[in-house]
Amino acid sequence: MNINQTKNSFPRKNKKTTIILSSVIALLIIICGAFFYGKSLLSPVDKGSKTAVNINIPSGSSVSAIAEILEDQHVIKSKKAFQLYVKYKGASGFQAGFYHLNKGMDADAIIKKLTAGSTGYAFQISVPEGKQLTQIADAIAKETSYSKEEIMAKLDDKTFIGKLKKQFPDTITDALSNKKLKHPLEGYLYPATYPFNDPDASLDTILTAMVQETNTRIETYKSELEKKKLSVHNALTMASLIEEEATAKADRHKIASVFYNRLAEKMPLQTDPTVLYAAGRHKSRVYYKDLKIDSPFNTYKHKGLPPGPIANAGDSSWEAALRPDKTDYLYFLAKSNGEVVFTKTLKDHNKAKEKYISKKDSE
Structure with missing residues (x-):
């Protein structure tokens, strides 16, 4: 055998091996790329979103039609990817009806919802x-x-x-x-x-x-309203004041007692939420300059209840309005941590303000 021929055969084999190896690597890259791309198409449109999207799946809809509806409503990224995934999973039994999906759901979560059955209502x-x-x-x-x-x-x-x-x-x-x-x-x-x-x-x-x-x-609450000789409108108004003043840590029944005590003493209610309602804007704190707003809803300027509710109120505020605690409190203020301090005199109230509310906050 010729030595030169033997020497030249090795490079040819190495070259062939290199080509095969490169082809395999390229194929793996393509496969991996396709896998991750396909996976991304099945991921949530907006991860973390909880906003409901109302979907109506008509009776007799095919997987293709369902996928198109979902894509049109921006609940999935690709109808084609969704169809292929449904086929791959062997999923079946999609049911017609109204569904409340969201953009934070992936393909698996959507499939689970659609096979579990309709929520039974169009929207909420x-x-x-x-x-x-x-x-x-x-x-x-x-x-x-x-x-x-x-x-x-x-x-x-x-x-x-x-x-x-x-x-x-x-x-x-x-x-x-x-x-x-x-x-x-x-x-x-x-x-x-x-x-x-x-x-x-x-x-x-x-x-x-x-x-x-x-x-x-x-x-x-009809019997309690009649017992307290409280009109529906005034009850709703009082409940709304309690609702707007109360923090998570507040005792609504004590807040109600302060309002009723002030009404009995013919004192202005001086509740900040009514000032904000009069001003027609939302902000975290009321300043002294806000108290000058000329409005029948400004309870710093006008005694008694405002003309009507300033918001809606839940059961806990309704109950407080109808069943206030019996106290001698005439004042209250909320600390920065949400706790409410109740006091009987203006002197004690001012001391609480000095202790818990900075001068800058009240300017």
Whole structure:
């Protein structure tokens, strides 16, 4: 055998091995890249998002049609990737109906929801405690096709309020005709979660359901209202003040006692949330300059209850309004940690202010 031939054979073999190895590496890179790309297409559109997206899956929808709906609603990144994944998983039994998904769900979570079955309602609106009508209008607009302007116009519509008055005569009274009110139905939309089966539910239907929930509570407390000789409107107003003043650590029944004691002494209530409501803006603290606002809702300028509620109120504030503690307290203030300090005299109240509230905060 020729020595030169033997020497030359090794480079050819090494070259062939190198080509094969490079091809394998390239193939692995492509496979890995495809794997991670495919995995990314099945990951959440917006990781961490909890905002509900209302989805309607019509009866008889194919996996392809479902994937298209999900992509159109921006719940998945790729309908094709979703279809292939469903096939790979062998998933089946998707059910028609209304679903509440969110952009924080991955493909597995969505498949699990769609095979578990419909939630049974088209959409739902969550109304938290201590919210004003403008904020509730925002919540309704977010879940429906109605604009905030449409919603507020309906809430202030005399014809609509007249219909409510006929339907709920014990709750919707002549007190709502007071021209000093910013919005007649302020405080009358009860804080709760409202599911609706009809995806095209009318604005009348949505708002009436919220007033009806308030009416239900009024019926529950009817005997106590009569016993205290407290009108529905004034009860709602008092409950709203308690709701807006109370912190998580506050004793609402003690706060209620302060308000009732001040009313009995013919002292102005001097509650900061009414000043903010009068000003029409939200901020963490009221300053002395804010107390000069000329409004019937400014309880620093006007004695007695304001013309109406300044927000909605939950059961705990309603109960406090109807069942206040018996105390001699005339003052209270909230510390920075949320704890509330109650005092009987102005002297003690000022001492508490010096101790717990900085001069800078009160300027």
